[in-house]
């Protein structure tokens with residue numbers, strides 16, 4: 519599904535350039551749940567932002583399902599971002615004045631779907647993340663873990679090819695983190711959702727299939743931690 523070849527991302531130029539990514543190559547198959555790990559400053563967020571089309575690489579090649587996204591014109595990248603890629607950020611990025619259902623269906627309405635269809639899709643997505651019956655609550659009336667699950671519902675409502683999560687449990691206690699990780703695992707196991715998640719917590723490894731570790735912008739290990747049947751790249 520994803521092929522990355524010799525990806526580089528430098529911040530600044532010349533002698534003082536920060537080589538946040540310095541030639542990273544790997545492939546991710548459809549249906550994999552992959553963790554990106556590494557010490558602070560190793561390049562995890564930089565890599566995820568490029569994979570999620572939120573940033574451009576300085577050099578290298580990036581393809582999703584055979585489509586060379588690193589070369590797409592901005593309008594097409596923007597369409598791809600809106601319709602095919604799901605995001606979950608550490609701060610949830612929910613709109614405080616909106617209910618859970620509204621937060622989920624606002625994106626679907628931006629795609630031009632009817633309010634009724636968007637609302638029904640939102641309720642279905644909220645049910646999948648275990649929030650049935652909480653569709654009318656605003657973020658202030660939810661726990662941190664529930665807020666993050668609303669953000670996950672928003673991401674899956676558009677049935678994305680790939681879901682990207684950047685430290686989704688960074689602001690959560692262990693109990694809430696487990697609920698969020700259980701939702702990711704359920705989406706991956708039962709719906710085949712491809713997930714790429716940045717995390718620095720070693721105990722999160724038990725939830726994922728594979729761990730890619732970065733050190734100073736270089737891939738230093740790529741380890742299968744949970745066997746799955748072979749799938750298409």
Ligand SMILES: Nc1ncnc2c1ncn2[C@@H]1O[C@H](COP(=O)(O)OP(=O)(O)OP(=O)(O)O)[C@@H](O)[C@H]1O
Pocket residue numbers: 529530536537538556557558559560561562563564565718
């Ligand atoms: N916008 C920027 N301008 C300059 N340097 C940057 C910028 N963003 C990141 N960097 C540098 O690039 C390197 C990689 O940063 P990145 O945020 O990708 O690391 P990380 O592994 O996600 O770290 P953390 O776990 O602390 O979030 C670091 O040295 C960082 O200081």
